[in-house]
Amino acid sequence: xxxxxxxxxxxxxxxxxxxxxxxxxxxxxxxxxxxxxxxxxxxxxxxxxxxxxxxxxxxxxxxxxxxxxxxxxxxxxxxxxxxxxxxxxxxxxxxxxxxxxxxxxxxxxxxxxxxxxxxxxxxxxxxxxxxxxxxxxxxxxxxxxxxxxxxxxxxxxxxxxxxxxxxxxxxxxxxxxxxxxxxxxxxxxxxxxxxxxxxxxxxxxxxxxxxxxxxxxxxxxxxxxxxxxxxxxxxxxxxxxxxxxxxxxxxxxxxxxxxxxxxxxxxxxxxxxxxxxxxxxxxxxxxxxxxxxxxxxxxxxxxxxxxxxxxxxxxxxxxxxxxx
Amino acid sequence: xxxxxxxxxxxxxxxxxxxxxxxxxxxxxxxxxxxxxxxxxxxxxxxxxxxxxxxxxxxxxxxxxxxxxxxxxxxxxxxxxxxxxxxxxxxxxxxxxxxxxxxxxxxxxxxxxxxxxxxxxxxxxxxxxxxxxxxxxxxxxxxxxxxxxxxxxxxxxxxxxxxxxxxxxxxxxxxxxxxxxxxxxxxxxxxxxxxxxxxxxxxxxxxxxxxxxxxxxxxxxxxxxxxxxxxxxxxxxxxxxxxxxxxxxxxxxxxxxxxxxxxxxxxxxxxxxxxxxxxxxxxxxxxxxxxxxxxxxxxxxxxxxxxxxxxxxxxxxxxxxxxxxxxxxxxxxxxxxxxxxxxxxxxxxxxxxxxxxxxxxxxxxxxxxxxxxxxxxxxxxxxxxxxxxxxxxxxxxxxxxxxxxxxxxxxxxxxxxxxxxxxxxxxxxxxxxxxxxxxxxxxxxxxxxxxxxxxxxxxxxxxxxxxxxxxxxxxxxxxxxxxxxxxxxxxxxxxxxxxxxxxxxxxxxxxxxxxxxxxxxxxxxxxxxxxxxxxxxxxx
Numbered sequence: 001x002x003x004x005x006x007x008x009x010x011x012x013x014x015x016x017x018x019x020x021x022x023x024x025x026x027x028x029x030x031x032x033x034x035x036x037x038x039x040x041x042x043x044x045x046x047x048x049x050x051x052x053x054x055x056x057x058x059x060x061x062x063x064x065x066x067x068x069x070x071x072x073x074x075x076x077x078x079x080x081x082x083x084x085x086x087x088x089x090x091x092x093x094x095x096x097x098x099x100x101x102x103x104x105x106x107x108x109x110x111x112x113x114x115x116x117x118x119x120x121x122x123x124x125x126x127x128x129x130x131x132x133x134x135x136x137x138x139x140x141x142x143x144x145x146x147x148x149x150x151x152x153x154x155x156x157x158x159x160x161x162x163x164x165x166x167x168x169x170x171x172x173x174x175x176x177x178x179x180x181x182x183x184x185x186x187x188x189x190x191x192x193x194x195x196x197x198x199x200x201x202x203x204x205x206x207x208x209x210x211x212x213x214x215x216x217x218x219x220x221x222x223x224x225x226x227x228x229x230x231x232x233x234x235x236x237x238x239x240x241x242x243x244x245x246x247x248x249x250x251x252x253x254x255x256x257x258x259x260x261x262x263x264x265x266x267x268x269x270x271x272x273x274x275x276x277x278x279x280x281x282x283x284x285x286x287x288x289x290x291x292x293x294x295x296x297x298x299x300x301x302x303x304x305x306x307x308x309x310x311x312x313x314x315x316x317x318x319x320x321x322x323x324x
Numbered sequence: 325x326x327x328x329x330x331x332x333x334x335x336x337x338x339x340x341x342x343x344x345x346x347x348x349x350x351x352x353x354x355x356x357x358x359x360x361x362x363x364x365x366x367x368x369x370x371x372x373x374x375x376x377x378x379x380x381x382x383x384x385x386x387x388x389x390x391x392x393x394x395x396x397x398x399x400x401x402x403x404x405x406x407x408x409x410x411x412x413x414x415x416x417x418x419x420x421x422x423x424x425x426x427x428x429x430x431x432x433x434x435x436x437x438x439x440x441x442x443x444x445x446x447x448x449x450x451x452x453x454x455x456x457x458x459x460x461x462x463x464x465x466x467x468x469x470x471x472x473x474x475x476x477x478x479x480x481x482x483x484x485x486x487x488x489x490x491x492x493x494x495x496x497x498x499x500x501x502x503x504x505x506x507x508x509x510x511x512x513x514x515x516x517x518x519x520x521x522x523x524x525x526x527x528x529x530x531x532x533x534x535x536x537x538x539x540x541x542x543x544x545x546x547x548x549x550x551x552x553x554x555x556x557x558x559x560x561x562x563x564x565x566x567x568x569x570x571x572x573x574x575x576x577x578x579x580x581x582x583x584x585x586x587x588x589x590x591x592x593x594x595x596x597x598x599x600x601x602x603x604x605x606x607x608x609x610x611x612x613x614x615x616x617x618x619x620x621x622x623x624x625x626x627x628x629x630x631x632x633x634x635x636x637x638x639x640x641x642x643x644x645x646x647x648x649x650x651x652x653x654x655x656x657x658x659x660x661x662x663x664x665x666x667x668x669x670x671x672x673x674x675x676x677x678x679x680x681x682x683x684x685x686x687x688x689x690x691x692x693x694x695x696x697x698x699x700x701x702x703x704x705x706x707x708x709x710x711x712x713x714x715x716x717x718x719x720x721x722x723x724x725x726x727x728x729x730x731x732x733x734x735x736x737x738x739x740x741x742x743x744x745x746x747x748x749x750x751x752x753x754x755x756x757x758x759x760x761x762x763x764x765x766x767x768x769x770x771x772x773x774x775x776x777x778x779x780x781x782x783x784x785x786x787x788x789x790x791x792x793x794x795x796x797x798x799x800x801x802x803x804x805x806x807x808x809x810x811x812x813x814x815x816x817x818x819x820x821x822x823x824x825x826x827x828x829x830x831x832x833x834x835x836x837x838x839x840x841x842x843x844x845x846x847x848x849x850x851x852x853x854x855x856x857x858x859x860x861x862x863x864x
Binding site: 089 | 502505506509510512513530531533534535536682683684686687689824827828831834835838839841842844853856857860861
């Protein structure tokens, strides 16, 4: 669309373009065409406006108010924000818990996804089966039921706990010990490595085999090939997965809610940011405070993503750039 | 019927199908098969419920062929049972007509129509799920929290109510307390509170002051003459009776009779003090009673539940010393020192092994099954009397479970009190205030209903019916009645309804004690944190 209206900055492109300048006259007036486009877009546009943008705007407004869902919101300025940063020790506990979780879960998950993708790459028979089998947990993982099963497995007397205590390691239920509960939630996330794995697998298949051949001619072993060929060639995919999984990890809710029994326990050891947000909003009826927390989370995740993008310049390798 | 503009024949009728805009305005009553007019419901709910969007109504054959409005799900439809469905809004109707005139405009418009039909289909289905099926009855929504036992009894009572009031249909729903609390708050905020709702002592204040509840005192349909004045007053806020207590409950030390007897420790006396209770817990732990149930392979049982996590237990301990959780004007009635002493005492008991370990206590989730006693890791527990019936099934049937009074202060001052175990209130937005009030009256004052409900919500509040019912009680209801009898006339009056912030503080209390029991904070540090949080929560 924009090409036809803009003054041709790159004449060569325009001339080669599919549409001759004269073709415009035959078409129906631009306004009508745009109208039809809007009509077809309307389900999505309406949905985005009414179900996403409007609630976001409302929550931004609410974040400056004291709102208990019963009485109309009263404007309190920045009080929610100052209270959050200066007077609420549990807020900071939720921040450190979430950061700890992201730092544990994301690298572990990506490492496992990459390892399985590498293993699957060389599998010849039943590739589709294995791929589906490893992907299945990701399909199930977001569900409440799996999280509940997870809780049962790691609970006092649960299968995992039982096996470990038979092996002489009596933890007494991971989900009941502050030092272990977070790990149980992290393991649930790690187990759902299917999505990044599939992306890794696709990325691995993009790597030209000549590179490996050349490397082996040069006498590089498997490890050397992995470090010098696979990793650099895969780095854009790795970066993509890293960003995606980091964003997701910051927003983890369902597994944390179920595994911690809905309270972020024991002793606030699984008090994730989202869980505390939920607690403030729906248990304590401080919707204003919860909205403020949501906006801080949004900005924080955006900031982390920006930092990741910045660092990516030093380690992500784009083959296309090299060609220029 | 007030303000029903939806006269049959006005709109959406096959005969004049081309003028959907004439139909009854949204929210107006619709005529139904038996000639009864359905009352309009105020606010959003009414619209969603009463008008169309129900699959099968929108594109009714009677309209189908008319271009421009035939397929619009939100236009007036003539439902199969003869009822008139009002269009969603007058504006929609007009748009429809205008569009019909502009038909020749071409493909773009047709596409627009198609898109709008799609939208209508999507939005229409959202609200219409239970729009019909009531057959012209007044539909009451009644929701409560509780366990399956309570649900079973309630369903039977509601059936009887429906039999007695053929014009009323009651739709029930229930959930666990935590879930219920959150759902109800969201519904109330959206102006969609159920017609009749069960409320906790801790919710009354918030709901009443926010205008969610109807003034029941002004309704003669709810007879409150049979209820003890002090108990009834707990459902009033600033002199207005917003809710009626449904049952009377009190706390108890629940214990496994077999295990306690086997230990050889003296059984609880009616006037035992907290110190004596603590000593008994230590002796029970020392008696090495084998743990039972799953996950208890090998170990022995502790005396009882660590009471440090329970705000209720703390309140009773405070009252035993003549103090209170809250002052009359809704401020904290205790100091950091009080709380430090309580937590330090509990901490000491736990460290000596007299009461449950942190990892046991942290599994509490409101269900009887996940208490240390329920998992047979302890000999006793502290709980409310009505839910305590759940222990019997776990511990081995009738006679396996007994109730003892809560410990008193050192000078014998009782801390526990008869609490309204729960209330019933009516939504201020209800379309059927009379029917809703009648349902509450039925639950409280009808002899048959009271018999069906038994002690499932605590002992009945109607004194006459309670006395009549008591000899007929069976099973654990009997144990509860005896427990109440043993405390009658000994307890102090209940405190006024807690301030609204208390709703959240109950959980905070448990969390802060978690920090103590897992050894992450000293009792003093945790108490200071709780006081800070409580002050923020109670800020007006």
